[in-house]
Amino acid sequence: MKKIILICIGILAGASLYAQNPDSITIDDYYVDFSVPDITAFSILDINSNDVVRPGNVKELAVGIQNYVDQDGNLKPGLAMEIAPYRILAKALKVRSFWEKNKSLKNLQISIGTAQGDSSNLLAAWGINWTPIDRTDPVANIALQNFFADYLANKDSIANQMSLAGQRNKHLQSVNQFLNSLTPTSRLSSQTKVAILQYFGGGYRSRLLRYDSTDNQLYALVMKDTVLQKLGTFNINLDSAQSNALSMLIVQNAKLTFTEQAEEEEFAENFSEELKRQKKIFIEENWNRLVIQLKAGSKYNSAENTIKDLSLLNWRIFGGIAGRIPGLANSNSTLAKSSQVIYQASYINYKDKSMPLKWEFSTGGRLLLGKADKRLSAEFLYSQATINGETTDKSEYIRYTIGGEMKINEGLWLELAVGGQKFLQGNDDTRVVPQFGLKYAIQKKSRF
């Protein structure tokens, strides 16, 4: 794939010899930006997203809001909150079944924010971000979840091998029998037995912390002292035979604990490695699956810093759908696995008369060929906007780009492209100007 991208760049470099006036027009003018826009209250208000509060329950939500909105409707700047309704409401029993039936609502996110305006005014914004379908997400994939549930379960179901819980249970039964033997005429009280048994059972980590995590013999010594001390509080003194029996049980416990530690640490490491491997495979095989995203948001101004005084400045909506070429959803062909089509549309309406535009609509599509992390792209965009003021003029143009992109790490892409623009209406020259300005950019982009 890298060779193909480099060859294409070479061809386009040759075409640049015939470009018109290369210095006055740059590729930035023509490059179609097909990243998924960030429509959150924070991006609308330009708030630092590191300061965003994400309440985990209704109480935290109420407390978070009341710091910035009082009961009289007065607003203060500084509110930056991202609400995931699922996270807040899922624990309520009455709504749990609702979320199970409507799992697509789980990733619905609502953002709200307030910020100081240029003078004494206050700005407010809200944003909604919803991805009802995302078949490229390995975390949401049921088959992958089931794979790892089986992986976990298999650890406790190895043929011809007693599980660690089974080994611990057998050991504790031996300890219980030992305790019963200390008072043959009447059983020790259950509280007394629990008080002693707890030193032998539970999670291996807590035993290692309690006794010694580095040495088998030290572990046994510390454990025996601890258990004898506890027996002493119940006035239970051991004869030499009983003391020897206790020592044997403690040696068994130490062996069990250190064996479990070694096995569990290895298992945890293997789990993480296998998970990363399976996720990589999943993403490589499913990068071009169906995703639908919907976003909306708006910005307000309040001269008097109250809810009643809020006036709308602009609102915007975005919708995008990406997936395999229609008809190839279930195909195993090379084309099906290595291509993706994207369609998206965006509309912004400006209520603020000081803005140059009244509204702006853009729509377009991409065809990608390649893999999850590197691909060629062909893109087309149509845009129309009306200009503010006493004019009926519109701006209308199309843009097209051919290029490539390579993922550097999560969210960071290297982009290379060449493209052109044609104005259908507007006061700019109508032209088709293929420019090779070799636009390259390394930037964080949210993409399908």
Add this chain to the structure above:
Amino acid sequence: MELIRFSKTDKPVSIDIQVEEAPVWSYIYVGDLTFKSKSSAGGNSNHILGLPVNLDDDINSWDIRLGNISTSTLTATVTITWTQDDKVLNIWTRQIDVPAEAAVKISDDALLEATN
């Protein structure tokens, strides 16, 4: 270590194991009988331990494994409820953080006692 007390009647003792906020899990519960379940199997979580006469002075042990396949820590809650004849005998609940792309195990045991 839990202490589970139940009546010496002919009503069996049952357990119900629930895992919340972790889509990937499995457990093993060991007593007179061994019960296993996992999230991929539809999560059958209700098990009958047995009759009081057979359960008295028994030790039960359990390991619950939780997996997190996402890239952020999740907090899961695990609850075991022991019941007899619809009466709740004991509830054991733990909240545990599961780091990103990792698995953890939580273990504990119980002594069962039949009372008059």
